Amino acid sequence: MTIPNSQFPIPNSLFPIPCSPISTVNVSFVRLLIYLMTQRLTQEQLTQIIAEVEKLKAREEAELDRKQVEEILQELNLPPELLDDALMQVQRKQALQAQEKRKKWIIGGLAALLVVVIGFSLFSIEQYNSVIARVQAQEDRVTLVEDNGNNLKVIERQSNPEVFYRVTLKNSPLDKKLQLSCDWINPSGEVVKQNRYQTREITTSVWNTYCRYTIPTVAPTGNWQVRMFLNNRQLSQADFEVK
Numbered sequence: 001m002t003i004p005n006s007q008f009p010i011p012n013s014l015f016p017i018p019c020s021p022i023s024t025v026n027v028s029f030v031r032l033l034i035y036l037m038t039q040r041l042t043q044e045q046l047t048q049i050i051a052e053v054e055k056l057k058a059r060e061e062a063e064l065d066r067k068q069v070e071e072i073l074q075e076l077n078l079p080p081e082l083l084d085d086a087l088m089q090v091q092r093k094q095a096l097q098a099q100e101k102r103k104k105w106i107i108g109g110l111a112a113l114l115v116v117v118i119g120f121s122l123f124s125i126e127q128y129n130s131v132i133a134r135v136q137a138q139e140d141r142v143t144l145v146e147d148n149g150n151n152l153k154v155i156e157r158q159s160n161p162e163v164f165y166r167v168t169l170k171n172s173p174l175d176k177k178l179q180l181s182c183d184w185i186n187p188s189g190e191v192v193k194q195n196r197y198q199t200r201e202i203t204t205s206v207w208n209t210y211c212r213y214t215i216p217t218v219a220p221t222g223n224w225q226v227r228m229f230l231n232n233r234q235l236s237q238a239d240f241e242v243k
Contacts, residue, residue, distance in 0.1 A: 137236035182211035187222030
């Protein structure tokens, strides 16, 4: 506990100021006496005041004035005139040490922030993947442009039809967009068409989507397949025949 000078001024009439300088400890002790004479203290406050005065005394005893330093230099056969230069070097080194310490604190803080950001990103990705993993195909059908609710098994290529693969998803994540794709595979196992698209923002857990492909009149006849994927995970597959 430090006793502020402004609250406990030393009256000149009680304590005349001598010509010689007054040490910090002596001044503090005088102020302590005035404070003790004018205030009532608890035992805890008194203990704190005594500890504070002891700290000031120890600091004063540990400090050396310029004259003492010059005398020590002379005893060590060192030139006292270099004292100012030495002081500047010491102060410069202390400033550099303080700067390095600040840099370490800044780097440590940035590293900690980076760890938090990476951890949050990994958590968000894991949470998103967990949500995406629950999405499944509830129903799928092959139709033409006009959907009458049937699931076509045979398609005539002569009419150059545009074929739709309609899939109903369940457990779709609300307020998210899904990255979907479709592979159209001919009887030779060749992927002749790929659809890649992003859905609109999903507003209901049961979500209807589709992909489409126009079968050319020269397309090979036989058994075809269409597959739908969410990211790289297959959701559904349908077989149909092209004649």
